[in-house]
Amino acid sequence: MTFELIVQAVLLGLLQGGVYALVACGLTLIYGVMKIVNFAHAEFLTLGMYLAMAAFHLGASPYLAALPIFGAVAVMGAGIQRLLIRPALQHPQINQMLITIGLSTMMIGAMQLIWGPNNQVLKLEWSGESMELGGVRLTYVRLISFASAAAIAAMAWWFLKHTRTGMAMRAASQNPQSARLMGIEVMRLNMITFGVGTGLAALAGVLIAPAFFANPTFGTDYFILPAFVIVVLGTMGNFAGALIGGLIIGVAEGLGGLVFGPALRQLVSLLLFVVVLLFLPRGLFKGKVT
Amino acid sequence: MSHALLEVRNMVKRFGGLTAVDHVSFEVMPGRIIGVIGPNGSGKTTLFANVSGFQTPEEGEIRFDGRLITGMRPSVLCELGIARTFQIVQPFAGLTVYDNVVAGALRGGRTSLTEAKQKASQIIEMCGLRPVSQQMAGSLPIAGRKRLEVARALATGPKLLLLDEVMAGLRPTEVDEAIALVRQIRDSGVTVILVEHLMRAVMALSEELLVLQQGKLIARGDPKTVCNQPEVIRAYFGEAKVPETTTNHQEVTLHA
Amino acid sequence: MTKFLSEWNNWQLVVALGFVLLCALGGSAVESDYVIQVMVLAAVYAAVGTAWSIAGGLSGLLLLGYISFFGLGAYVDGVFFTKLGLNPWLCIVLGFFSAALLAWLISLVTLRFGLGEDYFAMFTVALSQVLKYILLNWDYVGGATGIYLTVIEDNFWTLSFVERKPYLYIALVMLVGVILINYSIQRSRMGYYLAAVRENDQAAEALGINVHKVKTQAMIISGGLAGSMGAFYTQFATFIDPKQVFSLATNFEMLLGPVLGGRLSIIGPVMGASFLKPMQDFLRGWMGGDADALYLILYGAVLAIGILLLPKGAAHYVQIWHRKRYTATNGEEKQT
Numbered sequence: 001m002t003f004e005l006i007v008q009a010v011l012l013g014l015l016q017g018g019v020y021a022l023v024a025c026g027l028t029l030i031y032g033v034m035k036i037v038n039f040a041h042a043e044f045l046t047l048g049m050y051l052a053m054a055a056f057h058l059g060a061s062p063y064l065a066a067l068p069i070f071g072a073v074a075v076m077g078a079g080i081q082r083l084l085i086r087p088a089l090q091h092p093q094i095n096q097m098l099i100t101i102g103l104s105t106m107m108i109g110a111m112q113l114i115w116g117p118n119n120q121v122l123k124l125e126w127s128g129e130s131m132e133l134g135g136v137r138l139t140y141v142r143l144i145s146f147a148s149a150a151a152i153a154a155m156a157w158w159f160l161k162h163t164r165t166g167m168a169m170r171a172a173s174q175n176p177q178s179a180r181l182m183g184i185e186v187m188r189l190n191m192i193t194f195g196v197g198t199g200l201a202a203l204a205g206v207l208i209a210p211a212f213f214a215n216p217t218f219g220t221d222y223f224i225l226p227a228f229v230i231v232v233l234g235t236m237g238n239f240a241g242a243l244i245g246g247l248i249i250g251v252a253e254g255l256g257g258l259v260f261g262p263a264l265r266q267l268v269s270l271l272l273f274v275v276v277l278l279f280l281p282r283g284l285f286k287g288k289v290t
Numbered sequence: 291m292s293h294a295l296l297e298v299r300n301m302v303k304r305f306g307g308l309t310a311v312d313h314v315s316f317e318v319m320p321g322r323i324i325g326v327i328g329p330n331g332s333g334k335t336t337l338f339a340n341v342s343g344f345q346t347p348e349e350g351e352i353r354f355d356g357r358l359i360t361g362m363r364p365s366v367l368c369e370l371g372i373a374r375t376f377q378i379v380q381p382f383a384g385l386t387v388y389d390n391v392v393a394g395a396l397r398g399g400r401t402s403l404t405e406a407k408q409k410a411s412q413i414i415e416m417c418g419l420r421p422v423s424q425q426m427a428g429s430l431p432i433a434g435r436k437r438l439e440v441a442r443a444l445a446t447g448p449k450l451l452l453l454d455e456v457m458a459g460l461r462p463t464e465v466d467e468a469i470a471l472v473r474q475i476r477d478s479g480v481t482v483i484l485v486e487h488l489m490r491a492v493m494a495l496s497e498e499l500l501v502l503q504q505g506k507l508i509a510r511g512d513p514k515t516v517c518n519q520p521e522v523i524r525a526y527f528g529e530a531k532v533p534e535t536t537t538n539h540q541e542v543t544l545h546a
Numbered sequence: 547m548t549k550f551l552s553e554w555n556n557w558q559l560v561v562a563l564g565f566v567l568l569c570a571l572g573g574s575a576v577e578s579d580y581v582i583q584v585m586v587l588a589a590v591y592a593a594v595g596t597a598w599s600i601a602g603g604l605s606g607l608l609l610l611g612y613i614s615f616f617g618l619g620a621y622v623d624g625v626f627f628t629k630l631g632l633n634p635w636l637c638i639v640l641g642f643f644s645a646a647l648l649a650w651l652i653s654l655v656t657l658r659f660g661l662g663e664d665y666f667a668m669f670t671v672a673l674s675q676v677l678k679y680i681l682l683n684w685d686y687v688g689g690a691t692g693i694y695l696t697v698i699e700d701n702f703w704t705l706s707f708v709e710r711k712p713y714l715y716i717a718l719v720m721l722v723g724v725i726l727i728n729y730s731i732q733r734s735r736m737g738y739y740l741a742a743v744r745e746n747d748q749a750a751e752a753l754g755i756n757v758h759k760v761k762t763q764a765m766i767i768s769g770g771l772a773g774s775m776g777a778f779y780t781q782f783a784t785f786i787d788p789k790q791v792f793s794l795a796t797n798f799e800m801l802l803g804p805v806l807g808g809r810l811s812i813i814g815p816v817m818g819a820s821f822l823k824p825m826q827d828f829l830r831g832w833m834g835g836d837a838d839a840l841y842l843i844l845y846g847a848v849l850a851i852g853i854l855l856l857p858k859g860a861a862h863y864v865q866i867w868h869r870k871r872y873t874a875t876n877g878e879e880k881q882t
Contacts, residue, residue: 091853094606103846109845112842225675344752393755396754403734442749
């Protein structure tokens with residue numbers, strides 16, 4: 001276990017963590033405003049991957065297609081919220097969560113129907129290229145994903161801090177009662193939040209499309225656990241927490257993969273989940289929501 | 291000197307920068323009805339929450355029946371004999387009134403189901419809930435729900451019953467019934483501490499009065515005497531002219 | 547008799563057991579192996595659903611990742627029977643205890659006083675996928691290839707049959723067992739505790755109910771029963787792999803029965819599974835081609851829409867009918 005290997009694991013972990021962070025941000029945003037866990041979140045990531053591949057096959061660069069894909073998925077997400085989740089608002093929480101589970105199943109089925117159950121690959125011309133950074137090999141794809149994720153996170157942060165809708169989201173996360181009093185139309189806000197949150201997941205999917213094989217259950221297989229751990233670690237509903245948590249989990253999994261072997265990376269996240277639940281249930285930010 | 295049922299020594303409870311209960315000490319002798327009054331935010335409900343185990347004080351000791359109970363969980367305290375009602379009623383809305391009381395009568399497992407059912411019937415009778423015993427608890431009006439809250443707590447067979455603003459929202463006739471019920475409870479051997487805003491009820495029931503303001507215990511003793519004390523009047527009416535006190539405490543509800 | 551039936555739980559028990567008896571009789575008359583197969587699976591789902599209701603319905607726990615227990619039981623049987631030669635009936639018992647142990651551990655970590663139920667939901671779902679992932683990469687238990695059982699001849703002792711019908715009878719007996727457990731819990735002290743915890747766990751705590759202990763007990767029973775059904779499933783299916791027995795899709799199929807049927811009831815999970823599982827399998831067969839995908843879409847839609855239309859499950863309406871029917875004959879208010 002050389003120093004170089006460790007550094008590589010940490011750096012790769014950070015790069016992966018950037019993408020995790022983006023996924024987790026969407027999830028935590030939805031939880032903060034709507035107070036439900038979106039169990040279909042990983043499917044939106046997978047969808048983003050497939051849409052990026054579709055764009056590529058149509059001759060466009062997946063990165064250029066990122067914005068329209070975000071838009072399309074966000075609108076779709078908002079529509080889904082309006083149709084499926086909003087009617088269940090008065091019902092017990094378990095029902096709302098079960099609906100997102102039903103949604104997850106539907107989406108997996110739909111993606112399987114459209115694109116088939118087998119692995120798909122997005123090969124850019126420079127997919128295999130990498131560069132050396134201080135003795136460590138990093139692929140361009142991963143570097144760009146990280147940089148893009150960081151840029152998107154920064155934009156989302158600005159959005160939350162400086163736009164009316166963003167501030168409404170923060171208000172609703174912190175205190176649903178007062179948000180209503182402030183005249184914020186909660187129904188519409190829920191719809192928008194779900195759209196934005198799922199859109200962010202899809203964006204993460206676009207960013208990782210050139211680096212991974214896509215198949216209908218990809219999201220659930222690889223991202224559900226880390227996303228949950230990150231959201232809990234970063235305090236549920238806390239946007240900054242999701243960002244920081246994402247990086248932490250990314251690095252932890254990277255190092256874990258080094259120690260336990262690549263097949264057991266997820267075990268590290270699971271152990272972390274247990275540790276967080278036992279000792280830090282309210283997350284790093286102790287229940288404070290941004 | 292007979293043994294105090296409840297002893298609170300120097301209790302301090304903080305929430306972040308706010309001290310909700312500030313070095314409060316008092317004793318409650320068995321078989322009495324103690325009233326706790328004070329303006330809003332004076333720490334009354336926090337006091338209850340700490341005595342009943344839902345919160346743990348930062349400093350101080352609480353002894354029940356001679357035994358140190360600070361920091362114990364509510365279910366354990368219930369077993370020891372402390373029961374409480376909640377300021378905002380918490381019925382088991384999806385269960386019938388009867389089942390609600392049976393759940394209490396089971397006393398966390400110390401009673402068999404058959405015994406619990408019998409006890410529940412008795413308590414329901416005592417609290418005047420017989421006519422509605424098969425109704426869903428969630429469908430009762432506020433007076434019924436408050437009554438159920440008391441019945442359910444009573445079913446656990448407590449030595450000490452903490453009543454948190456039981457009279458709030460009741461009409462005058464309902465208040466009379468509630469006062470009679472509290473007396474009945476005391477007469478059956480249960481010590482009662484009640485937090486109340488409704489002065490009529492407080493004066494009618496309390497044998498001893500505790501007055502809280504901003505977390506501090508500012509007065510303690512015989513109700514009439516306490517209410518005439520300047521600190522108490524100031525707590526409620528501010529620094530304005532202290533009005534002529536009368537012994538005629540009618541339908542006065544005090545809010546800060 | 548009317549007095550007995552006038553209690554909702556008793557009425558349900560009679561209906562449920564009667565239904566099982568009907569299925570047994572019907573099954574003995576059916577000749578098609580395919581139909582028997584569907585019936586066995588329906589019985590398994592019904593049992594799993596009824597077991598789930600103990601934790602997810604009666605206790606009100608957000609137990610969304612239930613398949614971990616089923617899958618664990620399935621693998622316990624698979625591994626211990628094929629690799630270690632342990633008798634399958636014992637494997638069923640072992641499956642119960644392994645799953646119960648897992649349930650206990652999960653409760654320890656996620657069901658402590660004051661911890662939100664969202665964590666519990668997320669943890670159980672995530673855990674199921676991690677277990678799948680671990681088993682996929684573990685060669686000793688077959689990895690992605692899974693575990694195969696070879697059955698040459700009928701042998702009751704080793705729970706192996708060439709014929710399909712014996713499995714149906716065993717499954718139905720196990721279903722009856724689970725129904726009886728659910729029923730007796732609902733009528734016992736524990737039933738009251740679970741109801742109290744479900745309705746308002748703060749108030750329950752104030753009444754002397756140790757909420758954490760009660761939830762843990764519910765989880766242990768519920769998880770354990772799923773484990774034994776999983777063990778049985780392996781013997782019946784003779785082939786298991788991680789993707790099958792830890793599938794989130796299967797997880798939610800199993801929850802459809804109790805959720806749409808009525809998770810607080812006894813008949814709900816039984817009827818729900820008995821209706822939905824066969825419908826699902828026939829649909830699948832009828833759709834051909836892209837069956838898997840299309841049926842996933844349909845199934846997800848059924849779950850989502852079903853929940854919107856029947857938030858309390860179908861049994862709720864049956865209960866309303868039952869109350870009207872039996873309070874009419876009773877007249878005076880009953881105190882039971």
